[in-house]
Amino acid sequence: MNQYDAIVIGAGHNGLTNGAYLAKAGLKVAVLERNPYIGGATVSRELHKGWWYSNCSYVSSLLRPEITRDLELPRHGLQVVSFGGGDTFMRNGDYFGNYSDHDRHYREMARHSKRDANAYDRYAADTSLQTKLIRPYLMRTPPDPTSMKPRDLRDLLEFARSFMDLGEEKLLDTIKFWTASVGDYLNEYFETDVIKAHMAGSGIIGTALGVYSPGTAYVLLHHYMGDVDGNVGAWGFARGGMGAIANALSKAFQSYGGEIICDANVDEVIVKGGRVAGVALKDGTEYKAPIVVSNLDPKRTFLDITNPSDLPKDVLKKARNFKIRGSSGKLNIALDGLPVFHGLDPRNRLMAGDLHFSDSLERQERAYDDWKAGTWSKDPYLDMMIPSLTDPTMAPPGKHMMSVFVQYAPPKVEGREWTDEDKDGFEKSVIDQISNYSPNFRDLILHCETRTPREIEAEVGLTEGNIFMGELTFDQLLFNRPFPGYAQYRSPIKGMYMCSSGTHPGGGVMAAPGANAAREILADLKKPNTVPGGYADD
Amino acid sequence: MTDYDAVIIGAGHNGLICASYLAKAGKNVLVLDARAEPGGCASSREFSPGFNVSDCAQWLSQLDRSIVKDLDLASAGLNLGQPKATISLQPDGNHLILDGDTISGAGIDSADQAAYRDFKSMVRSFAKLMTTLYRSRPPKLVEQNWTDRLTLMKLGLGLKLLGRERLRDLMRVVMINIYDVMNEHFSHAALKSTLALDAVTGTNMGPRSLIRSTAICMLLPGNIWHRLVQLRS
Numbered sequence: 001m002n003q004y005d006a007i008v009i010g011a012g013h014n015g016l017t018n019g020a021y022l023a024k025a026g027l028k029v030a031v032l033e034r035n036p037y038i039g040g041a042t043v044s045r046e047l048h049k050g051w052w053y054s055n056c057s058y059v060s061s062l063l064r065p066e067i068t069r070d071l072e073l074p075r076h077g078l079q080v081v082s083f084g085g086g087d088t089f090m091r092n093g094d095y096f097g098n099y100s101d102h103d104r105h106y107r108e109m110a111r112h113s114k115r116d117a118n119a120y121d122r123y124a125a126d127t128s129l130q131t132k133l134i135r136p137y138l139m140r141t142p143p144d145p146t147s148m149k150p151r152d153l154r155d156l157l158e159f160a161r162s163f164m165d166l167g168e169e170k171l172l173d174t175i176k177f178w179t180a181s182v183g184d185y186l187n188e189y190f191e192t193d194v195i196k197a198h199m200a201g202s203g204i205i206g207t208a209l210g211v212y213s214p215g216t217a218y219v220l221l222h223h224y225m226g227d228v229d230g231n232v233g234a235w236g237f238a239r240g241g242m243g244a245i246a247n248a249l250s251k252a253f254q255s256y257g258g259e260i261i262c263d264a265n266v267d268e269v270i271v272k273g274g275r276v277a278g279v280a281l282k283d284g285t286e287y288k289a290p291i292v293v294s295n296l297d298p299k300r301t302f303l304d305i306t307n308p309s310d311l312p313k314d315v316l317k318k319a320r321n322f323k324i325r326g327s328s329g330k331l332n333i334a335l336d337g338l339p340v341f342h343g344l345d346p347r348n349r350l351m352a353g354d355l356h357f358s359d360s361l362e363r364q365e366r367a368y369d370d371w372k373a374g375t376w377s378k379d380p381y382l383d384m385m386i387p388s389l390t391d392p393t394m395a396p397p398g399k400h401m402m403s404v405f406v407q408y409a410p411p412k413v414e415g416r417e418w419t420d421e422d423k424d425g426f427e428k429s430v431i432d433q434i435s436n437y438s439p440n441f442r443d444l445i446l447h448c449e450t451r452t453p454r455e456i457e458a459e460v461g462l463t464e465g466n467i468f469m470g471e472l473t474f475d476q477l478l479f480n481r482p483f484p485g486y487a488q489y490r491s492p493i494k495g496m497y498m499c500s501s502g503t504h505p506g507g508g509v510m511a512a513p514g515a516n517a518a519r520e521i522l523a524d525l526k527k528p529n530t531v532p533g534g535y536a537d538d
Numbered sequence: 539m540t541d542y543d544a545v546i547i548g549a550g551h552n553g554l555i556c557a558s559y560l561a562k563a564g565k566n567v568l569v570l571d572a573r574a575e576p577g578g579c580a581s582s583r584e585f586s587p588g589f590n591v592s593d594c595a596q597w598l599s600q601l602d603r604s605i606v607k608d609l610d611l612a613s614a615g616l617n618l619g620q621p622k623a624t625i626s627l628q629p630d631g632n633h634l635i636l637d638g639d640t641i642s643g644a645g646i647d648s649a650d651q652a653a654y655r656d657f658k659s660m661v662r663s664f665a666k667l668m669t670t671l672y673r674s675r676p677p678k679l680v681e682q683n684w685t686d687r688l689t690l691m692k693l694g695l696g697l698k699l700l701g702r703e704r705l706r707d708l709m710r711v712v713m714i715n716i717y718d719v720m721n722e723h724f725s726h727a728a729l730k731s732t733l734a735l736d737a738v739t740g741t742n743m744g745p746r747s748l749i750r751s752t753a754i755c756m757l758l759p760g761n762i763w764h765r766l767v768q769l770r771s
Contacts, residue, residue: 145709146702168680179713181747213747215713314703321722372746475713484706 002287004030004259006521007279008499009266009305010295010461012040013063016249016260017514018293018499018521020071023256024530025522030287031253032264032279034461038250040295041460041467042509044241048447050396053332054241055449056460057467058385058403059083059354061226061235062508063245066139066532067515071252078248082228082236083390086353087344088198089437095343096194096359097350100234113192123189129170130177131225131232133162138225138505138512139534141520142479142487178474182216183361193360200361201354201381204407206467206507208325210368211361215473222472222508235354237387241394245509269294269496271310276495279305290495291521295514297462297469298322298482298502306493315492318483323471324502326411326453326464327371331404331430334447338386338400339438352389357382357433371408374415376426376452381407382433399446406430411453411464418454426452468507469500478504489517490524497521542568550578558609597622602672626732634728641729650726657723657733663704664711667696717745 004027008019011033019031037043041056060080068078084100096112099105109117143155163171177185182203186196202223203216210216228236238244250260267282269292278288294301302311302319340346341355358364358381367377383405388395395401406426413422427450435442453465462469470476479487482502489497499517501507519531544560546553549571557567575581579594598618606616623637626644634644641654670692677686677693697705711719716737720730734745 146705164680166680168678171679209746214715323718473714475710475718480709480713484709485702 002278002285004028004287004289006030006291006293007032007287007289008293008295009279010034010040010500011038011246011250011260011262012295012500013042013246013249013509013511014499014501014514014517015040015293015295016246016253017067017071017511018295018518019258019514020249020253020256021515021518021530022291022293022521023253023258025518025527027291027525027527028257029253030259030261030289032266032281032287033260033262034265035459036262038260038262039243039246041456041462042242042246044243047332047449048334051334051399051401051447052241052243052394053401053449054238054243054387054403055330055332055451056456057242057509058330058387058405059235060238060242060245060509061223061228061233062510063226064139064510064512064515064534065227065230066535067511070532071249073245073248073252076248076251076255077240078244079239080228080236081239081390082231082234083352083354083385085350086198086355087350088194088356088359089341089343090194090359093343094194095341096192096198097344097348098198098353099350109195112195113190116190116192116195119189123186126173126177127221127224128232129166130174130221133166133174134221134225134505136162136534137478138510139516139532141489141516142481142504144479144485144488146485177217177221179214180217181210181212181214182220183211183365184214185217185220186361193362197358197360197364198356200364201356201358201383201407204364204368204381205383205405206328206407206472208323208327208371208408208466208471209473211364213368218474218477219472222506226508226510237385237391239391239393241387241391242509249511266305269306269310269493271307271493271496274310274494276493291497291525292495293497293499293517293521294491295500297324297466297500298498299324299463300461301491301498301500301502306491306496310493312492315483315486318486322482322502323473323476324463324466324469325471326457326466327408328465328467329376329406329409329426329453329456330451331402331406331427332449332451333402333404333445334395335386335400335402335444336446337398337440337444338389339402339434339441339444341438351386353385355382355384355386357437367408371410374410375413376409376422376429377407378429380409380429380433382430383407384434400444404430404434409452409465411457411466418452423450423452423454426450469502470507472506477506481506489513489520542566544568545570548578549573549576551580553578555605555609562609604673624732626728628728634732636732644726644728646726646729650724650729653723653725654729660704660707660711663700664708667693667700670696715746720745 006022006027006029008015008031011031015031019029023029043056044052045055047053086098088096097108099108106117109120143152143159145156166174182200186199190196200211203220204211207219224233228234265282266279268280270277270280276292278286279292280286298319299322302315308316338346363379364381367379367381370377385403386400387403388400409426456462456465470482481487481504487504489503491498497517499514501513503513505512515531519529522529543565544567546557546569549569553569557569561567581593582590583593585591623635626634628644632644635642639658641651674689677689716734720734724730738745
């Protein structure tokens with residue numbers, strides 16, 4: 001009865017995706033979830049009566065369209081509605097509006113700087129070149145550069161060729177881009193502080209690095225490479241909150257006969273004779289399966305639920321050195337009405353986009369300085385959304401739900417655990433910043449859920465509260481994710497696999513790791529592949 | 539006479555070396571310098587009667603020994619001293635001493651020593667790989683000619699000869715900053731900061747900021763990682 005063909009640990013979006021493709025291939029699959037509800041960090045929760053919070057991930061773009069279509073997620077209730085634009089409010093009372101309409105965007109940029117407005121198309125073309133380079137590799141297993149296997153050599157050669165095809169100049173630009181800081185990259189195109197700061201935000205979200213840390217230009221790209229309905233770079237809201245994605249995936253999984261078991265807290269992966277045999281829960285229950293897939297991050301997978309004696313020494317060392325530093329927090333706020341911001345008409349559609357208050361790279365770098373010193377940013381970078389303006393199901397009529405992502409918050413405060421007083425101080429620095437720009441904001445607050453890395457780790461199980469399940473720096477990307485030699489979803493234990501965002505192509509609600517891992521598992525089982533190939537870009 | 543085969547602007551060490559090789563090949567070479575003395579950053583000055591100072595560059599570690607030999611700098615008066623120990627002064631007087639492959643003082647234990655030996659051996663294998671590249675011109679990657687191809691092949695062979703585990707180390711290490719490298723290898727605070735110093739000297743970046751891609755590392759000798767490698771090997 002407790003015998004399955006495969007067990008997936010963790011019912012986040014990658015665990016469910018992985019389970020769905022294995023079940024689709026005819027395997028008897030169980031997805032085990034520690035919490036009483038599914039979704040992991042892709043979840044909607046009614047934490048204040050009548051208000052739904054996407055209380056971890058809050059916007060969607062990276063979810064692979066191949067998976068959306070193949071698993072028929074819209075039929076299972078998923079609807080993603082893109083939002084247009086965004087806005088950075090400035091200290092001088094002005095703002096920069098990031099309109100999605102090209103001509104409107106040009107006029108708004110030119111209002112700040114004609115030179116920047118003219119540079120934008122060049123910036124967009126250069127950046128989308130990088131997007132086009134990486135997108136074909138999202139639904140593929142990274143080749144191992146140290147391997148001599150024909151498959152690896154073939155994939156490496158193809159990978160190298162796609163770079164060589166760029167030509168000398170573009171190739172050198174590309175190398176520079178992939179190692180540059182987002183600040184340096186933007187400085188090459190733009191001169192206006194607020195414009196640079198508005199764009200730089202995507203380079204530091206969820207990352208324990210600053211706008212001037214090399215590697216952050218790639219993080220920017222990571223936020224540009226998704227799409228909503230084929231509109232590359234667009235972001236949207238899942239109707240009903242991010243939990244709608246997990247719910248649709250779970251229905252797809254169940255439609256193939258998969259089983260989800262909640263309140264199942266895995267204690268240990270059982271290994272017998274060098275092969276995985278199943279898992280044991282903390283309550284003593286055992287589930288048996290010849291395949292176990294961990295959707296937990298690499299640290300939890302190898303240092304928490306696996307017996308160290310079952311692992312080679314180098315893997316333990318690599319897992320310990322895996323960088324998964326907490327750098328962000330979140331406030332989810334139930335509002336009695338719509339807040340009004342200085343300088344912007346509340347009916348302006350920018351209000352439905354991403355709102356920020358950091359109007360210079362320097363302010364963002366200073367926010368990072370606080371993190372380095374072991375405390376939360378006193379003047380944080382906020383990525384703030386009012387999803388109820390787009391999706392009325394998030395709050396009662398006339399009321400609003402606000403999601404405030406906060407960069408930076410350290411995993412520990414000055415080296416010790418977070419206390420409730422720290423959490424209050426963190427919350428205050430965020431509320432104060434918003435209130436500086438919105439006179440009626442404070443009075444509208446009906447309920448506020450504040451999440452520091454401590455809460456995110458405790459509830460979702462992301463080590464240190466790192467939203468990407470491991471930093472997106474180059475030493476942990478592609479064939480280096482989670483670590484060199486183990487980037488093809490196989491753990492060192494026979495029959496045990498990894499499918500989390502800690503594997504290629506990384507975090508964000510993408511579902512590609514789950515699908516890629518399923519393809520490798522099915523290949524090892526010599527079963528027909530059920531995972532769709534990647535779409536080619538136009 | 540004002541007619542030369544080559545004029546070199548700047549009589550720093552690179553200008554002089556370039557000129558020497560050209561002159562050795564029989565060219566008529568002129569080196570110009572704005573200052574009264576040659577040397578650029580590699581010069582000495584009597585800043586107070588009887589007291590000499592290395593005017594700008596203050597220590598030597600990267601000078602390619604093959605050039606010393608090629609240009610017979612020894613018979614031209616160059617006398618290179620013995621490698622010096624690095625001493626990290628500690629407030630309690632128990633100083634940290636790095637001397638060749640041994641470290642001592644400041645409560646260094648056998649675990650630190652073993653970690654240091656491992657680290658040095660890793661860095662040395664990477665340094666060896668890069669040394670072959672310093673002696674070639676940076677290869678073009680797409681518009682290659684045979685010289686570039688030869689350099690790239692040498693590089694490829696060198697990477698393969700590192701062995702699988704070392705190559706895996708390299709794939710990560712060239713992409714991360716010195717702060718993380720130090721924390722991965724060491725727990726001794728003074729040892730970490732002493733080793734990391736070389737990686738930040740002369741740059742406008744802090745220990746968390748240093749990262750260079752493999753390609754840049756290979757194309758632009760003199761970068762941060764190179765500095766770390768060369769100064770301590």
